[in-house]
Amino acid sequence: MTVSTDSDAAAEAAASVNGNRPGRARRGWLLIGAALLVGTMLGLGIGLVIPHLRTPGDDSVEAGFLRDMSTHHAQAVEMSMIAHEKSTDPDIVYLANDIALTQHGQIGYMQAWLRDWNLSPTSSEQPMAWMPDSAGSVVNGLMPGMATADQLATLRKATGKDLDVQYLTLMRAHHLGGIHMAQEAERLSSNDDVTWLAGTMVASQQGEIALIDDMLKKIQGS
Amino acid sequence: MSTPGPERVPSSVKVGKTSGQGKPPTAAKSAAAKSGGNRPGAAKGGKGRKPVTPVKVSGGRSWGPIAVIGLVAVIALGIIGFGVFSVVRGSRSWEDKVADIQGVVNYRAQKNAQIDARDHKDGTLTYVTSPPVGGAHNATPQNCNGDVYDAPIANEHAVHSLEHGAVWITYKQGLAADQVAVLQKKVEGKDYTFMSPYAGLDKNVSVQVWGYQLKTDDVNDSRIDEFIKDTRILAALEPGISCSGGNTTTGPVTAAATGTGMTGS
Structure with a gap:
């Protein structure tokens, strides 16, 4: 209990130290998600186009x-x-x-x-x-x-x-x-x-x- | 559970570093790193420095590289998107293309059993449309290897050729010779096409493949060429079959039944 309280406190502290930490984390995940999505779309697009460039x-x-x-x-x-x-x-x-x-x-x-x-x-x-x-x-x-x-x-x-x-x-x-x-x-x-x-x-x-x-x-x- | 603490703390270090990539002075960066690197218990002590860092975080974003990366991404996506668009558009089926031609009647969509019938029958047969676009037919097809017939041919043979993927151009009997010559140019030397005059045609020209028909009064109508381009060979129900070896005579089926030719499917 004490340990977990401690870690909670630490998280809180870290969050307060870095400003809006939870918001930043969410934005980080969003960025990763967007990058994956864009990457997948690019991959699909290139995959579709390449065979037609080669024939x-x-x-x-x-x-x-x-x-x-x-x-x-x-x-x-x-x-x-x-x-x-x-x-x-x-x-x-x-x-x-x-x-x-x-x-x-x-x-x-x-x-x-x-x-x-x-x-x-x-x-x-x-x-x-x-x-x-x-x-x-x-x-x-x-x-x-x-x-x-x-x-x-x-x-x-x-x-x-x-x-x-x-x-x-x-x-x-x-x-x-x-x-x-x-x-x-x-x-x-x-x-x-x-x-x-x-x-x-x-x-x-x-x-x-x-x-x-x-x-x-x-x-x-x- | 002491693990969540250290796990989260390094992540806050990372965030601090990222935000420090920009303009903030190195002193502030090391301060942020130090506070983040502290053990859970000691983190409380870091509270004292809290007012300093948020300012740097919000001010640390450098928009230059982001704008460049964004622009490149948008351009790349645009190029890829256009490529995909043209590939998808270019690979549209011939059915979609022929459906785009105004005035084309799609008899395949009507699911008319009489038009869809593909069995071989002897003698004179009746058809739903004039000229026919499908249905039971004679065992011998009409030769459709760019053949130009100067007199009406038997529906019963012609429908069999449609099954083989040929485009049949028919024109009103008595159409002026110069207009017939225009149509003849679309057929001569071109396999999977044939043409003939047609008795009682309601328009000057009717072009058909199996299940599709286009009628027009103008031999120069560009839709005729579009129709041929979008359906010739492609409309075959038996792809790969040849358009030669069929009946080459004109006239009704009874007279033509003795012509040379194969009796295949």
């Missing part, structure tokens, strides 16, 4: 390339599925199968990255706007190498050797346009995912062009 933005080369290449690939899938369904040449059927599945799979990669980066798969930008000096490369909304509606309609009606030659010819041009875009993306982008995928597109489509040239020679020679 490509809506008007970046990466976003433009992924959107445009998705559209470009979609036509390769379309042409290849026509050839896959209608050709009677097993080599053409396999090549068409290969191109359709590869490019549709790559569309999945590209769309998933846009989604991961919280970017829309669509944009109000014109096709190829991400590529410098691309003015004039888009004709009637078609990116380099893309077949026209008339060419697709003709391909749908074709059969036999005619179909095979048309498909190979259209696909060769399509690959050339695609390689050009992928090379630019590889050169301009510093995103590892994008340069990796663009690099594989360049390599595999260049390989396929050599294959297509061989097949065209063989078919037209027969």
Whole structure:
């Protein structure tokens, strides 16, 4: 009892010595609380913002390339599925199968990255706007190498050797346009995912062009 | 219980020190420290110095650093706050964005069983809206890989394409060629879009995806582009599915049913 009375007295004394001690203590806790609150908010804010600073933005080369290449690939899938369904040449059927599945799979990669980066798969930008000096490369909304509606309609009606030659010819041009875009993306982008995928597109489509040239020679020679 | 005493006393020392950081002379600071450092029993003796210290405590606050720190904190919070705001705003869902476009009708919100139906049915089907925005449909979709059809196409195929995330632009039959050309520019070369004239359309243009529709008389209406940007691909009920391989002929479903194409979902 005496001890506690003593300590009470001591507290009282200390309080009186330091003026309004209880008020200061309360203010101290308030300050700590405010600091914690501000710190938490800053942390949350920075945490929210940082991932968006580290991933490509809506008007970046990466976003433009992924959107445009998705559209470009979609036509390769379309042409290849026509050839896959209608050709009677097993080599053409396999090549068409290969191109359709590869490019549709790559569309999945590209769309998933846009989604991961919280970017829309669509944009109000014109096709190829991400590529410098691309003015004039888009004709009637078609990116380099893309077949026209008339060419697709003709391909749908074709059969036999005619179909095979048309498909190979259209696909060769399509690959050339695609390689050009992928090379630019590889050169301009510093995103590892994008340069990796663009690099594989360049390599595999260049390989396929050599294959297509061989097949065209063989078919037209027969 | 002797512990509370010494525990509290050092804390009062600390407070005294903090307050002493400013202008008060060192003599007063040491005095405060000394009085605080005294043992509980001896603290009573410190009462004598009490009138001196409070003055120094209140006068010891230096506002300069506080103002600087406060300003920096406010600026930092402002920058972070703006960043968060733009991130949150940029990550709004496409549904929120399309809801902001004036005049868009949201049929998904109506929970109409006939519009929400997704089963495959053969033959001619009737739809709640004109043009349709959803409902049972033919097993074969209409090709929607940037296809421009110059004659009306079957609703039954087109609705299936809407399910795949395509934007269908329809225009009043007989619309002037230069106006059709404006719409055609929005479709050509763009996957997940297709367009066709539509018989009996009440406006010059009607743009639709699954569950959303926008009608306007002006082909240059900027809301058309907004609508396409906010819904194309995003409105898909089956994300990842292709827009090719569908029916490419025009005309009613009975005539088109023999067209090439897949019979997938």
